[in-house]
Amino acid sequence: MISLVLCDVDGTLIPLGQRCASNRTVQAIEQLKKTGVRFGLATGRDVSELTRLFDGNTSVFDTGILSNGKRIMVDGELRRLTLVDTAALQQLADLVAPYGNTFVTAYPLKTDETNPVYCMGTSPEELRAWEQKFSFRGIPIPCVPNIEVIGATIACAQDQDVLDEIISRAREQFPQFDFVQPAPHWCDVLPAGLNKGTALSLLLDELGIDRDDVVVFGDADNDVALLAAVDQAVVVSNASPAARAASSWCIGSCEDESVARALEDIANAALRGERPGFMHD
Numbered sequence: 001m002i003s004l005v006l007c008d009v010d011g012t013l014i015p016l017g018q019r020c021a022s023n024r025t026v027q028a029i030e031q032l033k034k035t036g037v038r039f040g041l042a043t044g045r046d047v048s049e050l051t052r053l054f055d056g057n058t059s060v061f062d063t064g065i066l067s068n069g070k071r072i073m074v075d076g077e078l079r080r081l082t083l084v085d086t087a088a089l090q091q092l093a094d095l096v097a098p099y100g101n102t103f104v105t106a107y108p109l110k111t112d113e114t115n116p117v118y119c120m121g122t123s124p125e126e127l128r129a130w131e132q133k134f135s136f137r138g139i140p141i142p143c144v145p146n147i148e149v150i151g152a153t154i155a156c157a158q159d160q161d162v163l164d165e166i167i168s169r170a171r172e173q174f175p176q177f178d179f180v181q182p183a184p185h186w187c188d189v190l191p192a193g194l195n196k197g198t199a200l201s202l203l204l205d206e207l208g209i210d211r212d213d214v215v216v217f218g219d220a221d222n223d224v225a226l227l228a229a230v231d232q233a234v235v236v237s238n239a240s241p242a243a244r245a246a247s248s249w250c251i252g253s254c255e256d257e258s259v260a261r262a263l264e265d266i267a268n269a270a271l272r273g274e275r276p277g278f279m280h281d
Contacts (some may be wrong), residue, residue: 002037002266002276003213006064006200006226009043011219012236013259014053016183017133021054028263029060035270038207039263040064042196042216042226044188046071046150048111049135063207067107067151068180068190068222069199074206080199082191083109084149088176092154092189093120093144095173096166101126101158104189106144107151118145119155130155134186152189154179163187182222197225215266217259218243232279234262251278
C-alpha cells in the first residue's frame with residue numbers, strides 16, 4: 001500500500017531553472033491526492049520559493065520536508081523549524097573569501113515572493129548568472145546579516161576540484177555543519193545531522209505512516225539519505241550516480257515530466273488496488 005509520496009523539486013519534479021511547475025505536474029498531484037494518497041515535497045526550497053514555483057498553490061506543499069529538513073509541515077502547520085547558526089556561517093564565509101568566483105549565501109527566514117538572498121563575497125555582476133539559474137534576487141553584502149537564516153549555500157563558479165577543496169576544509173573546521181551538493185557548483189550548508197532522510201522519521205511520526213508505505217522521488221546527492229531510508233525509492237534518468245545507487249527504480253527524465261506520469265500511474269493503481277506499473281519487476 002502507498003500512503004505517502006514525497007518528491008524532490010529541482011531536477012526531479014521541475015527542471016532546474018524552470019520558472020514554475022507544468023499544468024500536467026500540478027494536475028497529477030491533485031489526481032493523486034483525490035485517491036487518498038498523501039503527497040508532499042522533500043526539497044531544499046523553502047516556502048516563498050515554492051509558492052512561486054507552484055503559482056501560489058500552497059496546497060501542493062502543505063505537508064512535507066522543506067529546506068532540506070529544516071522545516072517540517074503537516075497539513076499546513078509548522079511542526080519543526082531549525083535555523084542556521086549565523087556566527088558559524090560568517091566564519092565559513094571568511095574561509096571561502098580568498099577563493100575567486102566563490103561566495104556564501106544566506107536565505108532569510110522572513111522573506112517575500114522576490115526571494116531575496118544575501119550573498120557574502122561577490123558582486124552584482126557575478127550574481128546575475130546565479131540569479132537566473134536558481135531564481136533568487138541576490139543582495140551582495142560584506143558579512144552575514146543579523147537576521148534569522150533558514151538556508152545557506154556555497155556557490156563556486158570554478159572547477160569541481162576547487163569546490164571539493166573548500167568542502168573538505170569546511171568539514172574539518174565546522175563540525176556544526178554538514179555539506180551536500182545538490183547541483184554543479186552549488187553546495188548546501190546544513191545543521192549537522194539534519195537532512196531529508198533524518199527529517200523523514202519526524203514527518204512519519206506526525207502522520208502515523210510507516211516508511212514501508214512511502215514512495216520517494218529524487219535525483220541528486222542531497223536526496224540520497226531520503227532515498228536510502230525507504231524501500232520504494234525512485235529516481236529520474238538524469239539522477240546522480242549516488243542517487244541511482246540508493247534507488248529501486250529509475251524512470252524517464254525530469255524534462256519529460258516523468259514524475260508526473262508516475263504520479264498518474266500511482267493514482268490509477270490506487271483506485272484499482274494494484275501496484276503501479278513502473279514498479280513491476
